[in-house]
Every structure is written in structure tokens, then in C-alpha cells.
Amino acid sequence: MKFALPIALTLGLAFTAGCGSGAQAQPDASPRALIVTGEATPSVNWLQLLRRMNRAPLTVPHLGSRRVEQYWTVDGQPKQLAYREEVASDGTGRFSVQALGVTNPPMSMGEESVFVALQSARAGFVQRYRDFAVRDVDAFVRNYSIVDTGALVTVAGRSCNEFLVQRTTGHSVRYWIAVDRETALVLRTRHETAAGVLLGVVEFETLNLAPNFATVAWHQPVTHEVPLSSDPSQALAQLGFEPRLPHGDSAEFVLQSATVVTAPDPSGGAPRVWAKHALTDGAEIVFLLHGGADPAPGPDDVVVVAPPVGPWNTAEGSLHGELFTAMGRVSVDTLLDLLASTL
Amino acid sequence: MNPSLCDLVRSALLEGDLVDTALREHVAGCAECRHAARAWPLAARALTELPREPAPRELDSAVVAALHAGARTERAIQALQRLARLSPPPQLSSALDANSEGNEHDAEAPPSAEVERLRAAGRAPAPRVLDRLVHEELLDPAKAHVRRHVGGLHRLTAPEALRERVADNFTRERRERAPRAALRKHAARRLRLVLGAAVAFALLALPFLSRPEEPDVKSRPFRVERASSVGALSPITRDLLNAASSGMSTRERS
Numbered sequence: 001m002k003f004a005l006p007i008a009l010t011l012g013l014a015f016t017a018g019c020g021s022g023a024q025a026q027p028d029a030s031p032r033a034l035i036v037t038g039e040a041t042p043s044v045n046w047l048q049l050l051r052r053m054n055r056a057p058l059t060v061p062h063l064g065s066r067r068v069e070q071y072w073t074v075d076g077q078p079k080q081l082a083y084r085e086e087v088a089s090d091g092t093g094r095f096s097v098q099a100l101g102v103t104n105p106p107m108s109m110g111e112e113s114v115f116v117a118l119q120s121a122r123a124g125f126v127q128r129y130r131d132f133a134v135r136d137v138d139a140f141v142r143n144y145s146i147v148d149t150g151a152l153v154t155v156a157g158r159s160c161n162e163f164l165v166q167r168t169t170g171h172s173v174r175y176w177i178a179v180d181r182e183t184a185l186v187l188r189t190r191h192e193t194a195a196g197v198l199l200g201v202v203e204f205e206t207l208n209l210a211p212n213f214a215t216v217a218w219h220q221p222v223t224h225e226v227p228l229s230s231d232p233s234q235a236l237a238q239l240g241f242e243p244r245l246p247h248g249d250s251a252e253f254v255l256q257s258a259t260v261v262t263a264p265d266p267s268g269g270a271p272r273v274w275a276k277h278a279l280t281d282g283a284e285i286v287f288l289l290h291g292g293a294d295p296a297p298g299p300d301d302v303v304v305v306a307p308p309v310g311p312w313n314t315a316e317g318s319l320h321g322e323l324f325t326a327m328g329r330v331s332v333d334t335l336l337d338l339l340a341s342t343l
Numbered sequence: 344m345n346p347s348l349c350d351l352v353r354s355a356l357l358e359g360d361l362v363d364t365a366l367r368e369h370v371a372g373c374a375e376c377r378h379a380a381r382a383w384p385l386a387a388r389a390l391t392e393l394p395r396e397p398a399p400r401e402l403d404s405a406v407v408a409a410l411h412a413g414a415r416t417e418r419a420i421q422a423l424q425r426l427a428r429l430s431p432p433p434q435l436s437s438a439l440d441a442n443s444e445g446n447e448h449d450a451e452a453p454p455s456a457e458v459e460r461l462r463a464a465g466r467a468p469a470p471r472v473l474d475r476l477v478h479e480e481l482l483d484p485a486k487a488h489v490r491r492h493v494g495g496l497h498r499l500t501a502p503e504a505l506r507e508r509v510a511d512n513f514t515r516e517r518r519e520r521a522p523r524a525a526l527r528k529h530a531a532r533r534l535r536l537v538l539g540a541a542v543a544f545a546l547l548a549l550p551f552l553s554r555p556e557e558p559d560v561k562s563r564p565f566r567v568e569r570a571s572s573v574g575a576l577s578p579i580t581r582d583l584l585n586a587a588s589s590g591m592s593t594r595e596r597s
Binding site: 068070072074075079081083098108109110113114115116117118119120122125126129130214215217218220261263264272274287289291300301302303304305306307309310312314315316317319323325327333336337339340343 | 371374375377378380381382385386388389391392393394561563564565566567568569570571572573575576577578579580582583584585586587588589590591592
């Protein structure tokens with residue numbers, strides 16, 4: 001009996017000491033996730049580097065060729081794709097991404113022509129969403145750690161620092177990136193699972209920072225996608241319904257863009273208007289689409305999760321009589337949480 | 344944008360050749376024409392090298408039917424009418440005529456005027472009963488064939504030994520069924536008792552045996568289902584996946 005009080009106090013102290021240190025702690029403003037290995041004082045201003053990496057793709061004039069490799073599992077089957085593309089940016093927002101040819105799998109000339117033509121139509125997506133990028137510095141600092149490996153590597157004849165980027169919470173993913181020391185352009189990205197299985201490589205093979213853009217055909221939008229107004233009444237007029245976004249105390253994702261997209265109606269009716277929101281956790285992109293009233297709602301709210309296509313997951317369904325789709329290089333749980341938070 | 348020069352560039356691209364110096368100079372200075380000059384030949388080559396699909400076999404007949412609808416039927420009727428009628432052999436005519444005289448289903452004889460007209464044209468009219476027989480045969484050829492021939496089959500009688508064996512078997516089975524039936528009744532009663540006891544035990548013991556399952560799925564305000572393929576997704580989602588995967592999500596990429 002005489003030991004009961006000390007034991008209770010000890011247990012109480014241990015319990016309270018353990019609280020508040022979990023991975024779900026509230027994020028603070030300082031870059032807690034940045035780690036510099038092997039150096040007492042950082043040789044790099046990390047925030048300044050991240051901001052430069054965020055702006056470089058559209059503000060640094062460049063012309064070059066890249067090699068793209070994908071090692072994905074699709075419908076349970078391992079698949080590989082490797083092709084080369086030419087990229088250009090004039091530093092004022094204009095860009096061009098042109099597929100040059102496929103190196104793997106072997107294709108006939110006709111199949112390759114189809115691939116090249118289709119990739120031209122996807123140039124906007126490729127430029128904005130396909131590759132690793134620091135898409136929002138504050139969100140990146142909250143959700144990722146970046147480690148300077150200390151290695152100096154040469155990519156496309158340029159001297160680069162090598163970093164390891166890993167997500168600190170939620171789904172596991174890592175990127176080995178080579179960042180040009182002068183321009184902060186990401187010249188090489190190696191995408192791996194947390195277990196080290198290679199998912200993809202994007203690497204510049206040539207790079208010209210003072211190019212002649214005379215022969216470049218700048219990207220022309222091919223989709224009828226227009227900005228969605230942030231004013232609720234104007235958004236309602238554009239869509240015919242009130243768009244929904246995840247709400248609640250979510251510091252994980254921030255809104256990057258909002259547009260209106262028109263797509264064919266699967267039931268054969270008039271084309272359907274969708275609100276397309278692109279959210280980012282700092283590096284990855286999640287698309288949240290809201291299509292308004294479901295023409296054939298069921299009795300329950302149901303979300304259908306499709307098999308992953310490489311690192312991409314999708315979930316779509318009818319919630320409270322309205323159509324929603326979530327798609328991103330994040331876990332299924334993250335997508336389902338986002339959908340749940342729109343309700 | 345200079346509409347006339349851009350239109351000329353488009354026309355030249357459609358013809359497959361951009362040789363005019365002025366047009367090439369225009370292309371060098373016009374972003375939209377430059378884009379078209381790059382993309383159109385690629386698209387044209389892709390389209391021309393697509394594999395050819397054979398037309399369905401029904402297409403030929405569908406086209407003919409559509410072009411000659413109605414008239415084809417009439418042409419067929421006219422062709423049939425132009426066919427010369429063959430005269431039946433005299434023996435058939437006389438045999439069928441003799442048979443039809445006493446047939447109560449026989450319709451009235453063709454009018455003599457009609458018969459005379461046909462004979463004048465050199466064609467002997469077929470007897471009415473022939474029409475009926477031909478009609479029945481066309482309705483069910485197999486049945487007519489069987490009916491024609493089955494009556495002529497020679498009938499065989501069963502051997503006496505077979506009759507005795509069937510009778511013996513029947514008597515024996517009746518004797519054996521009696522005790523087996525009693526045994527089955529007893530076994531059924533026991534089985535009912537056991538099953539009833541098992542159900543009662545399950546109902547009483549279930550609340551104690553079942554444990555609340557560890558929740559391995561996060562609780563959400565909707566039901567989650569798993570699709571077997573990306574084909575189940577809506578078109579807009581499939582398009583996005585296609586773009587994200589550089590076409591790997593579609594079956595063309597294998």
C-alpha cells in the first residue's frame with residue numbers, strides 16, 4: 001500500500017510524457033522536417049533552395065532532351081515504358097514538351113506515331129503534374145524531409161547536388177533528386193517505393209540554358225479547361241452547382257488550382273461539367289473532381305476504389321447524391337479521407 | 344494571325360507538302376502554324392498506319408438491300424413466276440386423282456374454265472391433294488418422312504424370359520423396401536434431434552463465443568467497394584489516368 005502513491009505518480013508522469021510526440025502532432029511554422037546530415041551548420045539555405053526549386057521550371061529558360069522510364073504494375077502485371085522527349089521553357093511561362101520516340105517496349109512506326117501524337121495532347125499534364133517538383137514550399141516543409149546526401153553528381157554535363165526526399169507522414173514514397181547547383185532545376189529524379197523498388201526515372205540527357213527557341217512549337221491547350229472562380233456565386237453560375245472542397249483542419253493538402261472541365265457523360269447524355277481541384281502536399285498532386293448531381297443515385301453512399309496504376313490510386317463514387325472522384329500518387333486511405341472530408 | 348497565309352499552310356499540309364518558300368517563311372514566324380506543321384504529319388502517319396479492320400460480312404447484303412429495298416422482292420417473285428412448270432408423269436396424276444375422289448378434305452375441283460385454260464397453255468393442273476401433301480411435307484419434312492416409313496417397319500415381340508425377369512425384380516424390390524424404409528425413418532428422427540440440438544447450442548453460445556472484430560478498416564461515412572479493373576472508372580477519370588501513366592493504363596500499351 002505504501003508504494004501505491006509513488007507508483008501512480010510514476011505511471012502518470014510516464015503517460016503524460018508520452019503524449020503529444022506522435023506523428024499526428026500539430027504542425028508548427030518552423031521547418032522541423034529538414035535534416036542536414038554530417039554538418040554542424042547547413043551549407044545551404046534550405047528554404048531559399050526550395051523556393052528556387054519551386055520557381056525554376058517556368059522561370060529558367062532552357063531547352064533539352066530527357067529520358068523517361070516507368071516501371072509500374074498495372075492490373076497486377078509488371079509493365080515498362082521508356083521514351084525520350086524534348087522540353088523547353090522560355091522563362092515567361094511558355095513551355096513545350098514533345099515526345100521524340102519510344103525505346104521500350106519495341107513498337108512499330110505506326111504505334112510510335114500514335115504514342116507521340118497522344119503525348120503531345122498530354123503535354124500540359126506532363127509539364128504540370130507528372131514529375132517530382134516542389135509545388136508548395138510551406139506544405140513541402142510540413143510533409144517531407146529532404147536530406148543532402150553530400151554527393152556531387154553530373155547530369156547532362158551540369159554539376160548537381162543529390163538529395164533524398166521522403167514523406168514524413170502518411171503514404172511512403174521517396175525521391176532521389178539531382179538539383180542543378182546554378183539554376184535549381186531538378187535534372188534527375190529517381191522515384192522509389194519505401195522498400196527501394198524503382199518506379200521511375202526522369203533524367204535530362206542534354207540541357208541548353210541559352211537556347212534559340214526559333215524551332216520550338218509552344219504548347220497550345222487542347223482541353224476546354226477554364227479557371228473556376230473563387231467567388232461562390234460565380235462558381236455556381238459556371239458549374240450549375242456549388243463546388244465542394246475538403247474542409248476541416250487539414251494541413252496536409254493545399255489547393256493549387258481550380259478549373260472547370262467538360263467531359264462526356266457515361267450514360268450518353270449531354271456532356272457533364274466538373275469542378276477539378278488540384279491539391280498538393282508540397283510535392284504530390286491529388287485531383288479532386290466534383291461532378292454535381294448523380295443522375296442515378298443509389299440508396300447508399302458508395303465509393304469504388306480501382307486497382308492502382310503504378311503509384312496512382314483512384315476512388316470515385318456517389319456521396320449524398322453527388323459525383324466525386326479522387327486521384328493521386330497517394331495512398332487509398334488518403335483519397336478516402338479527402339472524399340470523406342468533403343461531406 | 345494572317346488568315347490567308349495560315350489557310351494556305353493548312354492546305355499545303357493536307358496535301359502533304361510544304362514546299363513554297365513564302366509559306367515556309369510564314370511557318371517560321373507563326374507559332375500556330377509551326378505547331379500544326381509539326382503535329383499534322385505525325386497524326387497523318389499514325390492514321391495511315393493503323394491496322395485495317397475487315398468489313399463485316401453482312402455489309403454487302405445490307406448495302407444491296409438498302410439500295411434495292413422492295414424492288415428485290417418483286418424481282419424474286421417475277422423470276423419465280425417465269426419458271427416453267429414441269430408436267431407430272433401421267434402415272435402420278437392418275438393415281439392421285441383416283442385417291443382424291445373419296446377424300447373428304449379434298450377441296451372442290453378446280454373450275455373447268457381454269458383447267459381448260461391451263462390445258463390450252465400446255466400445262467396440266469396438279470391435283471388438289473398434291474398441294475395438300477406438299478404443304479404438309481414442307482411444314483415438317485422430318486415428320487412426314489418418318490410417318491411415311493415407320494408404318495412399314497417389321498414389329499418384333501419381346502422374349503418370354505425378359506417378361507419373367509421383370510416380374511421377379513419387381514417382387515423382390517417390394518420385399519426389400521419394407522425394412523429399409525423403417526430404418527430410414529428411424530435415422531431421420533435421430534438426425535432431426537441432433538440438428539435441433541446443434542441449432543439451439545449455436546443460438547445460446549454465439550453471444551459468448553463471438554468476439555468483437557478488430558477494426559481493420561477506418562470508419563467512414565460511406566461504403567467502400569473494390570473494382571476489378573480501371574475500366575470501371577468514369578471516362579474523365581480514365582482520361583486523367585491515361586495522361587498520368589503516358590497511356591500505360593490502357594490495354595494498347597502492353
